[in-house]
Amino acid sequence: MLKAQFDHSNCSDCPIRHRAVCAHCDAHELEELEDIKYYRSFEAGQTIIWSGDQMNFVGSVVSGIASLTQTMEDGRTQMVGLLLPSDFVGRPGRESAPYDVLATTDVVMCCFRKKPFEELMNHTPHIAHRLLQMTLDELDAAREWMLVLGRKTAREKIASLLSIIARRDASIAPKGKSAPIVFDLPLTREAMADYLGLTLETVSRQISALKKEGVIELEGKRHVTIPDMRRLMDEAGDDSDGGFLN
């Protein structure tokens, strides 16, 4: 069903057209991409790519959320990337995947066979340049996350994660700064724990605590309301006037 929704779809109608790796492409370049692209759907929980496997495609997340995950032999796991719509998966020039890629929700991906994509990239500076931009952004995000993992308390970690998810959804929010932000958590408590370097019990306790103190409101287990974004960002230990609110 989901698949059909995107099959044969034209790039110009694509929801991630202006943010994905193809964002800077002109009409001609887009045609070349259309020739080698295909869509694939994955159900929540499915593994999209296994660490160590041959990678014969690269691609963009069109809808849904995927995660990059590293696992130690004894089972400890750490999420090392959260892939949102428009994010790119795979590395041109690399043979095998360094991490597991998991579908956290149902996911649709726009895939390109790796070889043709690499060739296309070599004579299409627009793609290479956009990929560089996106990679630099991801590197910044990874480094921000290193501060969270290395130095923040459990409470600050949770608040940081909620801030990030809220910020992403806030683009739709009205101008008024004080308007409450509402969203659904796309992650289980366990996935949050794997992202934050915590146990799921600690995640649960901290969410309960933030709820009890009115920093967040919860309806069911996933539906979150942030009455005061500034308060949440204080709890995250971020500079309260940094970036998001001005």
Added chain:
Amino acid sequence: MLKAQFDHSNCSDCPIRHRAVCAHCDAHELEELEDIKYYRSFEAGQTIIWSGDQMNFVGSVVSGIASLTQTMEDGRTQMVGLLLPSDFVGRPGRESAPYDVLATTDVVMCCFRKKPFEELMNHTPHIAHRLLQMTLDELDAAREWMLVLGRKTAREKIASLLSIIARRDASIAPKGKSAPIVFDLPLTREAMADYLGLTLETVSRQISALKKEGVIELEGKRHVTIPDMRRLMDEAGDDSDGGFLN
């Protein structure tokens, strides 16, 4: 003194010629780079770039070690990158620096004024392509580090850091796998702590413990011998046959 050593030097004699952002450049491109490059030296402990400052240059570390560091308002700090010779500093297209860049040892940098470099990059795919490669490598390193920060014990963290430094110096080592690896720690205990998300006391204790158990040997506070690399990698919690030893 250090400065003179590199002033007016020709790119073809440069120690990082084949690994830096200029690695793929041909003779003509190198000439263009020579026109806009200049060298700067920094003493150990000096700040190379302040977070938030205007960045009017980008460049490569030629010798020495620098670090990218993030600091919270209350003083907690996390190192988010370790810059070794050939590593690139700065982001084309960005105005202000997102992190502090500190000289951990004496450092020599090969700098390019940002504007000319950006223009040069636009019509020099060799540079853009190499920068993409390097950025993807850094992203991998950052993600590997996220596993260390999020899921490893203090002991594993120290062993991981020692492995990384040892691996870097091991390129010079003879073929025989069992040959002990010897190097000097380029970081203070505090810098190690900032890299690992620990306190300096914990770093000191874990190093003492590894020494007592014969995993490492110490001469003075900085001179390290690794009698058995495989043992160290076991302590790091890494797959013992992953990557380094085969």
Added chain:
DNA sequence: AAGATACCTTGACTGAGATCAAGTGGAAAT
């Protein structure tokens, strides 16, 4: 030579988060 400084080590105690365990609630399966 004596003091100052920077870097490091070690000990005693504390506490945040992990671990172990039991229980809740809601949705799907039978």
Added chain:
DNA sequence: ATTTCCACTTGATCTCAGTCAAGGTATCTT
């Protein structure tokens, strides 16, 4: 309707690393 299952919550206890404090050692200053 009730069983099963999964995601989540909550409690009791434990432990690893943080905190606070004292002392050591090498180098630099005066």
